[in-house]
Amino acid sequence: MNDIKQTADFLQNVPLFHGLNDRHLEHLAMRMVQRQYSAGQPIATQGHGSEGFFVIAAGKAEAFRQRSDEEKVAVNTFGATISERARAAR
Numbered sequence: 001m002n003d004i005k006q007t008a009d010f011l012q013n014v015p016l017f018h019g020l021n022d023r024h025l026e027h028l029a030m031r032m033v034q035r036q037y038s039a040g041q042p043i044a045t046q047g048h049g050s051e052g053f054f055v056i057a058a059g060k061a062e063a064f065r066q067r068s069d070e071e072k073v074a075v076n077t078f079g080a081t082i083s084e085r086a087r088a089a090r
Contacts, residue, residue: 005029011025012025043061046064046066059079060077062077062078063076
């Protein structure tokens with residue numbers, strides 16, 4: 001999604017942004033930075049600050065919590081996709 005209109009159209013289908021008008025969606029789209037992550041690559045790490053807000057356009061992400069015994073436990077899965085759910089909601 002390299003152009004503003006295409007990004008705004010995508011955002012329009014994300015439930016969190018349903019109440020925004022076109023002008024607001026385009027403003028948000030202009031501020032977005034597209035990033036790609038490899039499988040297994042951390043997006044954020046527990047105990048460290050995170051930058052920004054993530055919308056998963058394709059694929060999935062898992063949230064893990066590291067317990068006191070150092071074991072990582074999956075606590076949530078996101079994606080596969082917000083965009084698929086948004087399309088289904090149309």
